[in-house]
Amino acid sequence: MDKSSEHNGSVGLLVDKHVEYVKSLDKRHDEIEYWMTEHLRISGVYWGAVSLHLLRKSDALRKDDIIDYVLRCQNADGGFGGHVGHDSHLLYTMSAIQLLVMYDALNRVNAGKVIGYVKSLQDETTGEVSGDVWGEKDTRFAYISLAIMSFFDAVDQLNVDGVVEYVRKAMNYDGGFGSGPGGESHAAQVFTCLAALAIAGRLDIVDRERLSGWLAERQQKSGGLNGRPQKLEDVCYSWWVLSSLNILARVHWVDCQKLCDYILSAQDVDNGGIADRPGDIADVYHTCFGIAGLSLAGYDKYSLAEVDPVYCMPLSVIKSAGLRKWVDKVPENWEH
Amino acid sequence: HGRRREALKEPTVDEKEQNRQRVEKYCALNSSVMDLRSKSVFSTDALNQTRRLLELNTELHTVWNYRRQVFMQLDIWQDPEERQRVLEEELRFLMEIIMKNIKSYWMWNHRVWALSSLPRPEWQRELKLVAKLLAVDARNYHGWDYRRFVVARLKETVVDERVVDEQEFAFTTEQIKRDCANHSAWHNRSKLLPAVLSSTSEAAQASMLEEETKLILNAIYTDPDDQNAWLYYEWLVSMQPSDTSRLILLRNKVTAIRELLELEEDSKRPLIELVIALTAIDCMRPELVTNSEKQECLETLSVLQCIDAYRVGRYSDMNRILAQRWGLAANSSTTKPGLAVVEP
Numbered sequence: 195m196d197k198s199s200e201h202n203g204s205v206g207l208l209v210d211k212h213v214e215y216v217k218s219l220d221k222r223h224d225e226i227e228y229w230m231t232e233h234l235r236i237s238g239v240y241w242g243a244v245s246l247h248l249l250r251k252s253d254a255l256r257k258d259d260i261i262d263y264v265l266r267c268q269n270a271d272g273g274f275g276g277h278v279g280h281d282s283h284l285l286y287t288m289s290a291i292q293l294l295v296m297y298d299a300l301n302r303v304n305a306g307k308v309i310g311y312v313k314s315l316q317d318e319t320t321g322e323v324s325g326d327v328w329g330e331k332d333t334r335f336a337y338i339s340l341a342i343m344s345f346f347d348a349v350d351q352l353n354v355d356g357v358v359e360y361v362r363k364a365m366n367y368d369g370g371f372g373s374g375p376g377g378e379s380h381a382a383q384v385f386t387c388l389a390a391l392a393i394a395g396r397l398d399i400v401d402r403e404r405l406s407g408w409l410a411e412r413q414q415k416s417g418g419l420n421g422r423p424q425k426l427e428d429v430c431y432s433w434w435v436l437s438s439l440n441i442l443a444r445v446h447w448v449d450c451q452k453l454c455d456y457i458l459s460a461q462d463v464d465n466g467g468i469a470d471r472p473g474d475i476a477d478v479y480h481t482c483f484g485i486a487g488l489s490l491a492g493y494d495k496y497s498l499a500e501v502d503p504v505y506c507m508p509l510s511v512i513k514s515a516g517l518r519k520w521v522d523k524v525p526e527n528w529e530h
Numbered sequence: 531h532g533r534r535r536e537a538l539k540e541p542t543v544d545e546k547e548q549n550r551q552r553v554e555k556y557c558a559l560n561s562s563v564m565d566l567r568s569k570s571v572f573s574t575d576a577l578n579q580t581r582r583l584l585e586l587n588t589e590l591h592t593v594w595n596y597r598r599q600v601f602m603q604l605d606i607w608q609d610p611e612e613r614q615r616v617l618e619e620e621l622r623f624l625m626e627i628i629m630k631n632i633k634s635y636w637m638w639n640h641r642v643w644a645l646s647s648l649p650r651p652e653w654q655r656e657l658k659l660v661a662k663l664l665a666v667d668a669r670n671y672h673g674w675d676y677r678r679f680v681v682a683r684l685k686e687t688v689v690d691e692r693v694v695d696e697q698e699f700a701f702t703t704e705q706i707k708r709d710c711a712n713h714s715a716w717h718n719r720s721k722l723l724p725a726v727l728s729s730t731s732e733a734a735q736a737s738m739l740e741e742e743t744k745l746i747l748n749a750i751y752t753d754p755d756d757q758n759a760w761l762y763y764e765w766l767v768s769m770q771p772s773d774t775s776r777l778i779l780l781r782n783k784v785t786a787i788r789e790l791l792e793l794e795e796d797s798k799r800p801l802i803e804l805v806i807a808l809t810a811i812d813c814m815r816p817e818l819v820t821n822s823e824k825q826e827c828l829e830t831l832s833v834l835q836c837i838d839a840y841r842v843g844r845y846s847d848m849n850r851i852l853a854q855r856w857g858l859a860a861n862s863s864t865t866k867p868g869l870a871v872v873e874p
Contacts, residue, residue: 224550226552229557230586275592276592280592281592281595328598328643366720367764367765368761372671374675377675410844411841417840444844447841447844448841449840470531470532473534474534475533475535
């Protein structure tokens with residue numbers, strides 16, 4: 195039975211509805227949306243899997259089906275596409291490897307092939323990382339390359355200094371980070387840069403005070419968070435902003451209770467799932483980051499699993515994989 | 531993002547049929563394109579089909595990849611004039627669909643590829659295009675990122691790069707004059723100012739920085755609640771050539787804040803900026819901050835805990851740290867103390 199506890203008249207976390215929502219995603223063949231998002235299906239599976247794991251309902255999806263699907267998305271170049279038969283890209287390779295790690299099936303891939311693929315995307319001279327062979331550069335790819343390599347304990351096979359330098363160049367006068375040198379600060383890029391620096395053990399280059407202040411200002415009157423000044427709040431920033439604050443050991447600089455209220459108000463009470471803001475149509479992306487945000491914010495009316503802020507995966511999985519070392523490399527005075 | 535839930539109603543038989551046809555049509559086209567691709571077909575038919583599919587869905591990055599491969603495999607690709615022609619046509623195609631999804635990374639990537647492959651790219655025309663786009667949506671970072679790509683390539687074609695930097699700097703001035711709260715313009719300005727400064731004499735640099743300070747102060751007075759303007763001011767402080775000028779700017783900031791607080795007492799942003807400014811002075815020259823100013827900082831942080839409750843955690847951290855640094859009692863009062871007007 196669904197435990198929806200009352201809190202200030204608002205709805206609690208609709209656990210069972212969200213589980214049903216995630217389970218229903220693969221069956222929506224009559225919806226054009228289903229087909230038009232086929233190119234990122236593997237990421238959709240990842241977002242759904244994280245949602246279920248954090249809700250402690252991972253049994254709701256069949257592990258073998260997921261592993262099979264992931265493996266079928268791998269291409270000859272060692273990378274993974276967003277769906278079977280689609281071109282490789284770091285974005286989808288990341289989701290693939292995250293899924294395999296979550297389902298304890300990393301040994302089902304040839305590590306050398308994946309490592310080779312990631313390495314091939316780093317420019318030997320500049321250290322910049324492309325998303326795929328077509329050369330788009332973005333700090334997201336700096337993060338993903340480090341994260342994937344860390345899963346295989348092969349971070350030192352990358353030019354880490356080069357990646358760090360690229361991230362440093364993306365830092366702005368407000369303490370935030372953009373998509374690359376010259377890019378405007380944006381909470382999602384802040385997350386990717388902080389996570390990259392955390393894995394590389396180089397959080398020392400961060401302007402902690404300025405960035406924490408900038409992130410704290412993301413909380414709007416509604417309690418929700420936006421991604422940069424003057425923009426609308428959106429549930430997904432519950433993740434990008436809060437994970438960043440968590441890495442900076444400053445989660446308490448926003449009102450977590452109000453944030454939880456906001457996230458809960460964006461739930462679809464009839465069909466399950468969480469939307470970008472109250473009253474909008476839910477999708478699995480916002481469901482994932484809404485639940486992850488609730489976990490980081492310490493939502494206590496339901497026992498959510500803890501989530502790692504660098505990998506956006508269950509903390510228990512990250513610990514088992516020996517990937518919490520990043521915490522030891524955080525600057526000493528950051529009080530973690 | 532941003533799609534509203536309608537009140538739940540069962541779709542009509544007609545609507546269901548329409549949806550089914552839409553799905554069928556889309557899936558058929560998608561299958562056809564993926565089939566051609568799997569057979570490595572590089573033909574004008576492939577161009578036509580991929581175009582129709584991408585018009586329906588700009589996010590199919592595998593199809594963009596394939597479309598590029600088709601172009602590059604065609605015989606005409608080897609002829610510079612033909613290549614120029616087809617790529618200009620491609621740019622027109624992109625302009626048609628760009629308004630559908632102005633935030634599509636894949637579409638912008640494709641445009642970058644097209645410009646990079648053009649025998650005779652027209653960078654100035656691209657600048658004008660982006661300017662139009664930014665007039666519609668001044669905060670679109672895809673547009674700004676693309677503009678930087680164009681500027682970088684433009685610089686490769688000119689004799690003196692500084693002219694381009696100055697042109698871009700002037701573009702941000704235009705944006706700011708139109709709307710001094712345009713964060714994206716200020717951000718880009720922060721990347722250009724150092725380059726523009728370094729290409730002038732020291733005397734000219736001092737005068738430029740002074741002008742810049744006036745400009746940002748104007749923005750601050752126009753909207754004291756705009757966090758970004760204060761951050762830019764702080765950055766200008768850090769850009770000063772000496773501690774002396776830094777301290778002058780910080781004191782000017784405190785003066786400006788006091789003026790603003792006279793107009794509106796419990797104004798959050800000026801209050802937090804007061805603490806930030808006095809703390810910054812204290813970091814450089816502790817002897818230049820009076821005891822009553824230190825006390826004022828702690829009291830201000832208490833006020834902030836009341837008027838900006840979401841960020842109580844931040845203010846109480848700052849309170850604790852400053853109190854410790856200055857050997858004062860951390861102010862835990864929750865009532866609003868009267869703020870004396872303090873002579874600096």
